[in-house]
């Protein structure tokens with residue numbers, strides 16, 4: 619832990635300014651960029667001692683140099699909300715350039731500063747590392763390699779981004795991967811395509827129980843899932859287990875994906891049903907993916923957002939929108955031509971390039987003999 623006891627005349631100056639005076643009035647040298655970022659992001663604790671203010675900064679545990687990157691590991695002081703770090707991701711981008719990832723989730727973090735960005739690449743299911751993952755959600759490639767996570771552990775996902783930024787392509791890659799790697803008796807898909815553009819490609823898959831295109835068609839689907847959740851809850855009670863995974867028999871995962879959920883926002887009947895899924899679906903093996911062009915603060919400020927723990931933010935219009943999706947700025951800096959590039963929020967924040975899977979290629983992969 620680095621403890622900086624500063625004299626009364628010594629100020630940690632100009633948050634957001636250019637010069638940070640840490641101690642004795644000496645400007646921080648260039649190599650102190652990390653420390654400057656800690657200051658600008660206010661990742662320190664300030665406490666009054668008898669004589670002075672005492673500043674507790676994150677401790678830097680290590681710095682390693684690799685061929686393609688530098689890595690800095692640091693621990694936040696007790697009492698600093700780790701969310702502050704995510705919120706101030708942009709501060710670190712200003713300090714270290716655009717090719718950074720920050721990994722970690724409570725107090726210990728690693729910042730990786732890469733020499734270059736990530737290239738676009740084509741989808742190939744056999745490239746994706748899937749071992750040991752029950753319900754694999756393919757994200758793409760970060761600068762450290764493949765990013766795939768288990769939806770059983772993190773059941774609900776929010777995908778947001780401007781038109782043409784890559785949301786539908788990402789959803790296509792996610793659902794195609796699930797269909798190609800899970801048996802129909804292991805996974806049921808319920809797909810709501812409120813933009814009427816995309817999900818028809820999955821309708822002949824034996825995993826797919828419903829593809830709906832408007833609110834009226836979605837209502838019975840949500841009611842069915844709601845009843846199924848009740849039935850699963852009753853089974854858990856009967857067998858005295860807290861998660862359907864622990865039942866003596868297997869139940870399929872249920873995945874509901876809703877493209878352009880904002881079209882439902884005024885619907886007083888459907889939104890509570892969707893919120894129920896995010897609130898209690900986890901223990902019942904019922905998971906949700908929602909996507910939207912403009913993250914809608916009103917829609918998300920309900921119970922929904924806190925349960926959508928994993929976020930994929932493709933290009934956003936501005937930092938206000940980015941903050942709605944990620945609780946952090948940054949997604950507005952993704953360039954128009956960087957299609958399929960996202961800020962991925964899950965145990966930290968990192969840039970990830972989604973795999974490119976065209977509609978035609980998906981049709982070919984999903985074609986049944």
Ligand SMILES: Nc1ncnc2c1ncn2[C@@H]1O[C@H](COP(=O)(O)OP(=O)(O)OP(=O)(O)O)[C@@H](O)[C@H]1O
Pocket residue numbers: 738739779780781782783784785786787788911957958959971972973974975
């Ligand atoms: N991962 C990717 N790699 C390379 N190019 C991509 C990728 N994702 C999308 N693109 C390109 O961007 C175009 C738009 O992508 P996509 O339709 O997925 O955007 P969207 O965010 O769903 O847009 P909308 O909200 O208008 O439906 C694609 O046709 C493709 O050319």
